[in-house]
Amino acid sequence: MYFIREANINDAETIRQLAEETWWPTYSPILEAEQIKFMLADIYSTEKLAEQIAYNKQTYLLLIEDNVPVGFAAFSPREDNPTVYKLHKLYCLPAMQGKGYGRALIAEVEKRVKAAGFSALDLNVNRYNKAKGLYDKMGFKVIYEEDIPIGPYFMNDFVMRKEL
Template sequence: MLSLSEATSTDFKTIQYIANKTWPVTYGGILSKEQIHYMLNLFYSEKALLENLNQKGHLFLLVEEDGVCLGFASYEHRYLNQEVTRLHKIYLLPEAQGKGAGKFLIDTIENLARQNHSVAISLNVNKFNKALSFYKKIGFEIVAEEDIELGYGGYKMEDYKMEKVL
């Protein structure tokens, strides 16, 4: 049975482990190894995670089954001072994908978003990420394209901005 818990800074090693296991599988056919390494360091260093948790107001959830952590999500209510909940990250271990854990995380975040008076959930997803079909299947729609320069080595994120109206 799946269960959720709110993550704290003591869970950062678990979050980093999942990111390091997931990113090469998710992005290996999309990004260079160098860019994956750069982005993992940029987004998942202890400093970056602490800043997200303590200064940016991101909340982290861990999803577990039988005591084993399968994945995590991070989100933020009132994103950019709007009535929107932002799904910043959601990653599941490759062996956990397709078992309902991602839907469980998103359903939970949707319920929390409604409780916090959000009218929508927004996210960005790489244009070539296989998760794009998952997001469409559960009601997210593409509302814009966004290329984000990362300021190093010419790396950029080529994303769709997606939204689900609640």
């Protein structure tokens, strides 16, 4: 059995640990180890996560199975298009993949986005990430490609949108 709850500032280290445990198996086949290390340090420091939560920059959700956090999502209104929300992060521990937890987190995000009065949800996915298949099945469509600089590296992404 599982449940989803909104994360608070005390969950920042848990989210960092989940990111560490999910990023290596997810991105090792498609990114160099140095890029993964850099991005984890840049995006998922406990301090940065705590700041995002504390100042409502992104809403984080934790999926809990048997009292153990096994996945998370983060979302907010898009800064460049305040009529659309963006799913910034969605990760489940590798051992938990295939249980429908990614779908459950997306469904919860969609419910909250609709409740906030918005009708579209965007996300970025690496062009070589197998998670794109999940997003396709859930009704997201590629609207464009973008290459985003992160330090000395680039994220080579599809931007996908789902009308809610």
